[in-house]
Amino acid sequence: xxxxxxxxxxxxxxxxxxxxxxxxxxxxxxxxxxxxxxxxxxxxxxxxxxxxxxxxxxxxxxxxxxxxxxxxxxxxxxxxxxxxxxxxxxxxxxxxxxxxxxxxxxxxxxxxxxxx
Amino acid sequence: xxxxxxxxxxxxxxxxxxxxxxxxxxxxxxxxxxxxxxxxxxxxxxxxxxxxxxxxxxxxxxxxxxxxxxxxxxxxxxxxxxxxxxxxxxxxxxxxxxxxxxxxxxxxxxxxx
Numbered sequence: 001x002x003x004x005x006x007x008x009x010x011x012x013x014x015x016x017x018x019x020x021x022x023x024x025x026x027x028x029x030x031x032x033x034x035x036x037x038x039x040x041x042x043x044x045x046x047x048x049x050x051x052x053x054x055x056x057x058x059x060x061x062x063x064x065x066x067x068x069x070x071x072x073x074x075x076x077x078x079x080x081x082x083x084x085x086x087x088x089x090x091x092x093x094x095x096x097x098x099x100x101x102x103x104x105x106x107x108x109x110x111x112x113x114x115x116x
Numbered sequence: 117x118x119x120x121x122x123x124x125x126x127x128x129x130x131x132x133x134x135x136x137x138x139x140x141x142x143x144x145x146x147x148x149x150x151x152x153x154x155x156x157x158x159x160x161x162x163x164x165x166x167x168x169x170x171x172x173x174x175x176x177x178x179x180x181x182x183x184x185x186x187x188x189x190x191x192x193x194x195x196x197x198x199x200x201x202x203x204x205x206x207x208x209x210x211x212x213x214x215x216x217x218x219x220x221x222x223x224x225x226x227x228x229x
Contacts, residue, residue, distance in 0.1 A: 035219070040125060042122075042206060042219045043160075043222075044219070045216060045218065048216050056216075092217070104150070105150075107159035107160040109158065109159045110159055
């Protein structure tokens with residue numbers, strides 16, 4: 001039972017380089033999320049996908065793009081990395097109705113990205 | 117705007133003491149509230165959630181939280197802290213079906229022997 005799988009776990013980029021963070025879930029969830037975690041700022045939502053084929057901006061979308069490739073996969077792309085994007089990135093997924101008793105958001109283990 | 121705020125970025129307690137982590141929300145519609153825990157270098161794990169079924173919610177590891185609409189609060193408590201409770205705790209909120217999950221800033225809990 002893999003849950004939410006993120007790759008890679010660690011990455012170092014030079015300023016201006018591009019990369020894609022991959023996320024896949026095997027729980028048949030409709031909703032998927034990308035967050036970044038920075039000290040003292042908690043988790044901030046970058047992008048959100050309520051279902052296959054739809055995406056929506058979160059609190060901090062600038063500098064990022066996403067693709068909901070299919071129901072399982074939701075990728076995050078940095079087109080031109082900047083030092084301000086140094087962070088830990090988490091992917092999550094959830095069932096259709098988070099307000100229901102038996103649903104919750106499940107998180108991947110995170111990707112630690114450093115931009116130098 | 118709808119949001120959630122955690123009071124205190126760092127809380128330190130002695131082993132065996134009461135744990136109280138504070139969370140307040142701001143919303144014009146009924147909120148659905150969550151507490152997550154993050155151990156070092158790991159992802160987040162759900163502790164408990166409020167879905168309007170009961171105002172006092174019991175979670176894993178002896179934690180519980182009470183939803184108080186009049187105070188717009190959802191504070192997390194545990195009667196007796198263990199060393200293994202040292203972690204970062206996040207309060208989160210969503211507001212409707214398919215809604216976004218928004219997190220607070222987090223509170224780091226330290227437990228002293």
